[in-house]
Amino acid sequence: xxxxxxxxxxxxxxxxxxxxxxxxxxxxxxxxxxxxxxxxxxxxxxxxxxxxxxxxxxxxxxxxxxxxxxxxxxxxxxxxxxxxxxxxxxxxxxxxxxxxxx
Amino acid sequence: xxxxxxxxxxxxxxxxxxxxxxxxxxxxxxxxxxxxxxxxxxxxxxxxxxxxxxxxxxxxxxxxxxxxxxxxxxxxxxxxxxxxxxxxxxxxxxxxxxxxxxxxxxxxxxxxxxxxxxxxxxxxxxxxxxxxxxxxxxxxxxxxxxxxxxxxxxxxxxxxxxxxxxx
Numbered sequence: 120x121x122x123x124x125x126x127x128x129x130x131x132x133x134x135x136x137x138x139x140x141x142x143x144x145x146x147x148x149x150x151x152x153x154x155x156x157x158x159x160x161x162x163x164x165x166x167x168x169x170x171x172x173x174x175x176x177x178x179x180x181x182x183x184x185x186x187x188x189x190x191x192x193x194x195x196x197x198x199x200x201x202x203x204x205x206x207x208x209x210x211x212x213x214x215x216x217x218x219x220x221x
Numbered sequence: 222x223x224x225x226x227x228x229x230x231x232x233x234x235x236x237x238x239x240x241x242x243x244x245x246x247x248x249x250x251x252x253x254x255x256x257x258x259x260x261x262x263x264x265x266x267x268x269x270x271x272x273x274x275x276x277x278x279x280x281x282x283x284x285x286x287x288x289x290x291x292x293x294x295x296x297x298x299x300x301x302x303x304x305x306x307x308x309x310x311x312x313x314x315x316x317x318x319x320x321x322x323x324x325x326x327x328x329x330x331x332x333x334x335x336x337x338x339x340x341x342x343x344x345x346x347x348x349x350x351x352x353x354x355x356x357x358x359x360x361x362x363x364x365x366x367x368x369x370x371x372x373x374x375x376x377x378x379x380x381x382x383x384x385x386x387x388x
Contacts, residue, residue, distance in 0.1 A: 122225075123225050123226055123229045123269070127229060127233075128229075128266070128270070130331075131233045131236065131237070131266075133327075133331075134237055134240075135236060135237065135240055135259070137324070138237070138240035138241065138243075138244065139240065141244060142240070142243055142244045145244065146244070146252075147304060147305060148249050148252075148300075150249050150253075150291065150294065150295055150298075151243070151249050151252045153291070154243065154252055154253060154256050154291060155243065157256060157283075157287065158240060158243065158256060158259060161259060161260060161263055161283070164263070164275075164279075165263055165266065165267075168266075168267055168270050168272050168275060169270060171270075171272070172270045172271060172272070177350070177353045177354050177357050178357065180272055180274070180275055180350070180354050181354065181357055181358055181362050183272075183275050183278075184275070184278065184354075184358065185365060185369060187278055187279070187282050187283065188369045188372070188373065189369075189372070190283070190287065191282060191286065191287055191373070191376075192372050192373055192375075192376035193376075194287045194290055194291070195290070195376045195377065195379075195380045196376050196379045196380050196383065198290055198291070198294045198380075199379070199380040199381075199383035199384040200383055201294060201298075202294060202297070202298065202383075202384050203383055203384065205298045205300065210300065211249075211298065211300045212304055214304070
């Protein structure tokens with residue numbers, strides 16, 4: 120029987136999460152920042168599924184389901200906010216959003 | 222090298238390449254397409270892990286619904302390439318070294334943790350995966366499941382209120 124060790128999946132999940140964090144910090148476009156959040160959620164989902172497989176328990180898959188639902192709700196509300204910001208300020212750069220900056 | 226291992230490395234490399242492309246791209250639409258690549262590669266990995274339902278939901282909801290929403294908003298706003306700015310001095314002299322220390326510490330901790338079990342790809346769970354998942358979802362997790370439907374409803378109302386034109 121062919122096997123892939125669970126640590127491989129966890130390493131891939133960690134790499135994807137790290138790349139998501141880097142994208143979150145370095146990107147300046149608010150939509151791309153949103154997409155890096157989705158990337159991090161995907162990395163966490165991969166870890167959930169790998170652990171569910173390793174322990175032969177389905178609860179991890181239920182959690183993945185809830186994470187996807189919450190991500191969908193977050194994308195709907197977040198993109199509505201993005202559209203509102205773009206209409207008010209004519210820009211999507213987070214550098215321009217400094218009204219609350221000290 | 223057996224087939225699942227080759228498939229894992231192929232899809233893992235595709236996912237990492239997509240994530241790097243997301244960071245490197247200057248046009249938001251290119252970032253969105255790169256993210257779709259990551260999601261499809263992860264769906265193949267879910268199939269490899271014996272979770273076909275999660276793989277289908279990943280394709281339909283993530284790559285289908287959510288990313289279409291992203292692409293739609295990007296094309297609706299059409300704000301062009303993102304502008305790059307220098308990042309602050311504190312980030313340059315403290316943030317990057319601290320991030321490096323964190324990565325090295327996490328790698329050290331991972332290397333010295335208990336070795337994890339190997340995952341088979343052809344045993345037990347996958348035949349009854351979707352059936353077991355639905356049983357779990359509609360019995361043990363029924364209340365959270367119903368709560369998510371209310372969450373979605375509130376999210377729809379919130380998006381409508383936010384995106385509405387002021388009278």
